Amino acid sequence: xxxxxxxxxxxxxxxxxxxxxxxxxxxxxxxxxxxxxxxxxxxxxxxxxxxxxxxxxxxxxxxxxxxxxxxxxxxxxxxxxxxxxxxxxxxxxxxxxxxxxxxxxxxxxxxxxxxxxxxxxxxxxx
Amino acid sequence: xxxxxxxxxxxxxxxxxxxxxxxxxxxxxxxxxxxxxxxxxxxxxxxxxxxxxxxxxxxxxxxxxxxxxxxxxxxxxxxxxxxxxxxxxxxxxxxxxxxxxxxxxxxxxxxxxxxxxxxxxxxxxx
Numbered sequence: 001x002x003x004x005x006x007x008x009x010x011x012x013x014x015x016x017x018x019x020x021x022x023x024x025x026x027x028x029x030x031x032x033x034x035x036x037x038x039x040x041x042x043x044x045x046x047x048x049x050x051x052x053x054x055x056x057x058x059x060x061x062x063x064x065x066x067x068x069x070x071x072x073x074x075x076x077x078x079x080x081x082x083x084x085x086x087x088x089x090x091x092x093x094x095x096x097x098x099x100x101x102x103x104x105x106x107x108x109x110x111x112x113x114x115x116x117x118x119x120x121x122x123x124x125x126x
Numbered sequence: 127x128x129x130x131x132x133x134x135x136x137x138x139x140x141x142x143x144x145x146x147x148x149x150x151x152x153x154x155x156x157x158x159x160x161x162x163x164x165x166x167x168x169x170x171x172x173x174x175x176x177x178x179x180x181x182x183x184x185x186x187x188x189x190x191x192x193x194x195x196x197x198x199x200x201x202x203x204x205x206x207x208x209x210x211x212x213x214x215x216x217x218x219x220x221x222x223x224x225x226x227x228x229x230x231x232x233x234x235x236x237x238x239x240x241x242x243x244x245x246x247x248x249x250x251x252x
Contacts, residue, residue, distance in 0.1 A: 040198040040210075072166040072244045076230055078204040084166075084228045084244040098248060100226040102210045104202055118198045118210040122224060122248055 010112055011073030011083040014105055018114075019066045026064075027057045032114045040118045052117075061091035066099075080115070081105040098122030136238055137199030137209040140231055144240075145192045152190075153183045158240045166244045178243075187217035192225075206241070207231040224248030 004012075014032075021029050033049040039056075040046075046055050068087040076082055083103045090096050104116035130138075140158075147155050159175040165182075166172075172181050194213040202208055209229045216222050230242035 036203050038200045038202075040200060043196065043198065045200075069249075070169065070246055072169065072246070074164045074166060074171075074242050074244065076164075076206075077162050077232060077241050078206065080202075080204065082208075082228065082230055082242045082244065084210075084226065084246065086226055086246050086248065098224075100210065100212055100248075102208065102228045102244075104208055104230070106203060115203050116200050116208045118200065118208065118228075120196055120198070120210065120212050122212065122226075123195075 005075075007075040007081045008073045011081045011103075011105065012071060014081075014103065014112060014114070015068065015071050015083060015085055018103070019068070022056070023065055026059075027053065029053055029056055034108055034113050034115065037114060038116050042120060061094075064089060064091045076104075079107065081112070131201075133201040133207045134199045137207045137229075137231065138197060140207075140229065140238060140240070141194070141197050141209060141211055144229070145194070148182070149191055152185075153179065155179055155182055160234055160239050160241065163240055164242050168246060187220075190215060190217045202230075205233065207238070 030049050030053045033052050035048045037052060038047050039052045041055060046052050066087055066089045068085055070086045072084050074082045085101045088096050088098050099122060100120050102118045103114050105112050106115045156175050156179045159178050161174045163178060164173050165178045167181060172178050192213055192215045194211055196212045198210050200208045211227045213225055214222050215225050226246050228244045229240050231238050232241045
């Protein structure tokens, strides 16, 4: 880790934390959002910590497991970190599906929070 | 278009412009970048208008055609626009491949430019 730029360390730590929380108890994801945060989930838009956590918590599966194929991180001119994740997920006993997810992270009152998140299943490959 | 939020209009206009340029003559893409722009292409990092255009121009195919499956746009707290595109591309006579691409757009001296771009082929679905 020590040789990687700081924005790559922060981005990959965030990604690891996000999917670990998502796969164990996604009702606990609230701490990573602020009230200005935006989520677009399969084209549906949500804004604010409460609306985002409600959406993620109410997704219609009991168990989910993500595996990450690739993750890329970049610093932005506004001192944010942009991350794109490509991976596969398995929800309950469904078939494995590809997904793509983008995060924009911002330092807010000393902590890194997710201000923007976009998720899409890779359905065109089915 | 008139009913859509301004950030969605700007994001989708940018996406249309980008792929139209890319598919006709990608050596002309320089105008959308600034010297602070970052590109990550299949994990390789490039910074600055010149390095980015050189990378895109030297990609090893003559013809390419993108088709967009889904695009999502969001406003960010720093007045930028975050866009994620999912689609398919056909380069020369190769098979059709899925791809994912993320853009961060910023208003710079009155024009919208791309400060951050990340591209990945959907190779794990092959």
